Amino acid sequence: MSSIKCPQCGLVTWEGEIQCKRCGASLDPKHRDIASMLTVAGHPPDRVYSQSELRKALIKKLVLAGLVILLIVLAFVLIWRR
Numbered sequence: 001m002s003s004i005k006c007p008q009c010g011l012v013t014w015e016g017e018i019q020c021k022r023c024g025a026s027l028d029p030k031h032r033d034i035a036s037m038l039t040v041a042g043h044p045p046d047r048v049y050s051q052s053e054l055r056k057a058l059i060k061k062l063v064l065a066g067l068v069i070l071l072i073v074l075a076f077v078l079i080w081r082r
């Protein structure tokens, strides 16, 4: 029988154990996945972006995309000229 480490407190228990004996965390892989998904979903965003900040970010992304397209076009033009 293999052992499994508790993701919460680090206590090593037997694999197949549903709950950690020390902290009560779910050790069942299925349950653990759901629990981690819930923590990610329930995690509040680091900061709330305002409308102007979002617009600035969007413009930055558009400028970057435009630059990338321009570089690709330039590369093609250079290749075709040869």
Ligand SMILES: [Zn+2]
Residues within 6 Å of the ligand: 006, 007, 008, 009, 010, 011, 020, 021, 022, 023, 024, 025
């Ligand atoms: Zn534990």
